[in-house]
Amino acid sequence: MSDVVLSVQELQTHFFTRNGVLKAVDGVSFSVRKGRILGLVGESGSGKSVTGYSILRLVDAPGKIVGGRIVLNGTDLAALDGEAMRRMRGAVVSMIFQDPMMTLNPVLRIGTQMVAAIKAHDRVSTALARERARDALALVGIPAPAERLDAYPHHLSGGMRQRVAIAIALLHQPAVIIADEPTTALDVSIQSQILAEVRRLADQMGTAFVWVTHDLAVVSSLADDVAVMYAGRIVESGATEAVLAHPRHPYTAGLMASVPSQAERGARLAQIGGSTPSLGALPEGCAFRPRCPRATEICRMMPPLAPIGDTMVRCHHPIGEARP
């Protein structure tokens, strides 16, 4: 589609550890359209955060992007030099993190941090930068934004801090924001307020989001599209309603069966039978095979990501098709 802003193609990010190469992200592809929200779900360790860091080229050693393209508004980020990539960060693509206690520098005033973020890309006076910072805080629904500029992070509640982080990410109106479980640490009512705010911002400003989460309830209420990750690969992706109404991949179906009840929302997904495989010792072929009730001999070969109806599925025996 023509309004795709971010297209990740066959992304590979590997960690070169003493005990061998960990393929944390191994051929991930997805795309996000303007103003749309893509939910990226999967168990702990499936490579969601590493995917996010890779898009911003912020993977720490010993990790390294070893393959693939990250096309953002027509530019392949993976091919940019360091300074060109820096210019993209914050301006065209930004990121927010899970723990609102840790993402803001505890010893710098909110205003100082925001002014630094503005001046990273625009040559403006501090006075003007502060005005823009104040407006950005107001935009994400922070009361008395002018006073907040002089506050330190510990003066604010967790929800307020995460709003500040979102405001900072929005300062330069980037095309895409990667959100790495930003509401997981917050309580449910604050979380739903922030989700509503994000939905409004995406619609009004046309910002696209990649929303990383464990929580399928968040996906169903927030995301237009969903991509399910398992052991460094996308196993199923498509429109949220389609995927959640008719999961095709046995792993997606397992995730849905283990959705926590309303009372436990935000809790980690209950484990599907068996445990997440260690990246160092993946089975050959389909990584989900040891846990999969539908597995057969052919699953010893890696299934391709193939279209079934409107969704893409990486499985030899997708649900809804007869098992041979």
Added chain:
Amino acid sequence: MLGFFIQRVFQAVIVVVVMSILVFLGVYAIGNPIDVMIDPAATQQIRDTLIRQYGFDRPLWEQYFVFVGNVLQGDFGQSFVYRVPVLDLIFSRLPATFELALGAMLIASVIGIPLGIWAGYRPRAFSSKAIMALSILGFSLPTFWVGLLLVMTFAVQLHWLPSGGRGPTSDILGIPLSFVTPAGWSYIILPAFNLALFNLGLLIRLARAGTLEAMSSDYVRFARAQGLKESKVVGLHVLKNIAIPIVTVFGLEFGSTLAFAVVTETIFNWPGVGKLIIDSIMVLDRPVMVAYLILVVLLFVIINLVVDLLYGVLDPRIRARRAA
């Protein structure tokens, strides 16, 4: 804040009182100064007169209270040797020691902090490992040995710098100082460097540890995600976070550097308080020793107090806790 301040001052006073008793007892225990003061051939009568004159025949506790009474009036007594008020004697030597210690701390910070930040910023680089080796040397090589080596190399062999003494000084606000003239510089640079070594090692380690921790924090990742230049990430976010331990150590170490300049002053024949105290110990010049030790205690207590108060200025979280 005021409550905190009063509490800290009160603690400080108690420390000074206890220390003054210990110092008095300790110095009393090391021998009878009369033997040093007078001609061994003097008659018993002269001895008795002198003992009575100095009050050495009184009970110890009475001597202590007389001493404290005098001290509270600013009178630390007269030097047995120089026959001048002890306080005048110490204060006349203080600028030399102060300048030396300040020079040493300056050298240690100007070299140590940037090196430490670099070592924390690029922990795997060869240069960083070399820096850490340097810091271990700074820690573990004995000051007197390095001092002698410096004299041998730069004064005796190369004739670049004088081997000792203070050289010419110029008065600023009535205080004689070396750093004003190039000739003064040539005298102070070697002893200051010698005295700096330990703190150099310390500041390198401290700056490195703080930088390492900050570099892996979420707020640094977040700052990078906003497109901040690396110089800004380090210069703003990292530096502000490592400032607290550095200021603490700077303050505390400045005290010990002043107090323990003794070795360096002796090697370089630097006419400071350290040299004075060594000379006084040789001849059991009791008033000088007592006054010196008590002034050192006072100094440490005051520095501790200032550092504690500075903490609050630097770290807004601590300020908030104290206000509560």
